[in-house]
Amino acid sequence: MILSIESSCDDSAIAITEIATCKLLFHKKISQELEHSVYGGVVPELAARLHAEALPKILEECKPYFDKLKAVAVTSSPGLAVTLIEGVTMAKAISVALGIPLIGVNHLVGHIYSLFIEKETHFPLTVLLVSGGHTQVMEVKSLNEISTVAKSMDDSFGESFDKVAKMMGLGYPGGPLIEKLAMSGERKKYNFTIPLMRTPIIAFSYSGLKNAVRLAVENGTQEDYADIAASFEHVATAHIIHKLKKYFLTNPPQSFAIVGGASANLYLRSQIEELLKPHGASLLLSELKYCSDNAAMIGRVAVEMYEKEIFSSLNALDISPKSQL
Ligand code: KG4
Numbered sequence: 076m077i078l079s080i081e082s083s084c085d086d087s088a089i090a091i092t093e094i095a096t097c098k099l100l101f102h103k104k105i106s107q108e109l110e111h112s113v114y115g116g117v118v119p120e121l122a123a124r125l126h127a128e129a130l131p132k133i134l135e136e137c138k139p140y141f142d143k144l145k146a147v148a149v150t151s152s153p154g155l156a157v158t159l160i161e162g163v164t165m166a167k168a169i170s171v172a173l174g175i176p177l178i179g180v181n182h183l184v185g186h187i188y189s190l191f192i193e194k195e196t197h198f199p200l201t202v203l204l205v206s207g208g209h210t211q212v213m214e215v216k217s218l219n220e221i222s223t224v225a226k227s228m229d230d231s232f233g234e235s236f237d238k239v240a241k242m243m244g245l246g247y248p249g250g251p252l253i254e255k256l257a258m259s260g261e262r263k264k265y266n267f268t269i270p271l272m273r274t275p276i277i278a279f280s281y282s283g284l285k286n287a288v289r290l291a292v293e294n295g296t297q298e299d300y301a302d303i304a305a306s307f308e309h310v311a312t313a314h315i316i317h318k319l320k321k322y323f324l325t326n327p328p329q330s331f332a333i334v335g336g337a338s339a340n341l342y343l344r345s346q347i348e349e350l351l352k353p354h355g356a357s358l359l360l361s362e363l364k365y366c367s368d369n370a371a372m373i374g375r376v377a378v379e380m381y382e383k384e385i386f387s388s389l390n391a392l393d394i395s396p397k398s399q400l
């Protein structure tokens with residue numbers, strides 16, 4: 076079995092995965108949404124302190140598995156430096172105490188493998204990752220063959236939902252709150268401009284849209300918020316659809332997947348389903364509970380890395396907050 080730890084942002088999670096079957100034997104996550112909600116976003120130092128409390132509590136419950144562990148895996152990049160270090164320090168301690176190898180996992184690869192929790196892998200795959208930290212399209216052939224073909228030049232899709240929610244004083248995380256509010260609004264009420272429409276480059280940008288929404292919020296009243304949320308969600312999604320459509324002209328998809336916390340967004344899912352129809356491409360999605368950060372996805376990658384004997388030495392494994400794919 077492999078014990079895996081996730082602490083890259085505001086979720087403390089530990090999983091135990093059986094190597095031979097990929098079966099998830101244990102998974103527990105303690106989220107900090109409530110604690111960060113009053114600030115309208117994640118406060119790194121507070122998150123680190125909460126991980127230091129939560130992770131040992133969860134680990135206590137894993138003790139019955141200790142004598143069966145063959146490796147310990149941990150998210151080591153990318154993420155918040157002060158929170159990554161909490162998980163990595165714990166993983167190193169477990170590695171030394173139990174004399175088992177250490178596996179450093181890239182969080183973005185973890186999101187890709189959230190598709191395969193308790194399942195076989197399925198490649199090649201075109202993947203859209205939409206989370207709080209990333210908006211990117213990747214071509215994935217295997218664990219070691221992942222190439223990023225488009226990414227955000229500034230804010231991410233999920234982050235823009237968080238910021239719009241903060242402008243409206245709704246709390247954190249903004250994604251589910253804006254999605255819910257948008258359901259009672261009119262998508263065409265505000266004519267926000269779709270980002271990067273005039274440039275042929277295939278990339279994403281959310282800072283301009285965010286500022287347009289800020290003006291609408293400042294000039295409107297609370298009664299306008301549902302329409303603003305709906306129009307924002309529509310344009311934020313239309314931007315992704317527009318760029319994917321362009322990308323598909325030269326790279327038609329066979330199998331397509333959406334991963335990351337914001338892949339839970341139903342409007343985005345429905346629009347991508349429509350986009351894939353003419354291509355006859357299949358759409359893969361993670362189970363809703365594994366869209367947002369979790370340790371089960373880190374464990375699933377770790378099984379693959381364990382089989383390929385991709386281990387990290389105790390001294391060499393360091394956190395890498397900004398590492399990309
Ligand atoms: O993957 P994740 O849990 O953490 C990161 O790796 O960043 O993603 C969290 C992000 C947050 O920005 C959150 O607002 C967004 O995903 N999110 C959503 C939805 N649910 C979560 N964004 C849009 N619509 C949603 N339903």
Ligand code: ZN
Nearest residue numbers: 206336367368
């Ligand atoms: Zn994530």
